[in-house]
């Protein structure tokens with residue numbers, strides 16, 4: 001089920017993966033177990049990272065965040081994803097772009113945002 005999607009990172013090379021189905025064995029990169037990314041646990045300001053979501057006409061308007069996150073070369077929101085019961089959609093960003101997007105509404109979904117400096121952030125159960 002998409003709802004069980006988890007994101008992992010290699011602390012050596014920076015590779016990131018989204019785990020679609022977890023069958024148990026550890027996922028290894030650069031000879032080391034990949035680290036599960038804990039959401040909302042980074043050092044950054046929550047108001048610049050936690051997704052702000054507005055649902056209107058079966059669409060979800062997402063801003064990162066309540067105070068817009070910087071989109072500089074060395075510090076920016078790299079991707080935003082919506083994870084629902086049976087569907088995941090992810091959008092990648094580049095420095096200079098605005099950290100906002102629009103998704104198709106999925107009931108009971110979670111919206112994630114990944115900052116290259118401050119890690120993973122999320123807003124659960126948007127409606």
Ligand SMILES: [Fe+2]
Nearest residue numbers: 044115117118
């Ligand atoms: Fe950040």
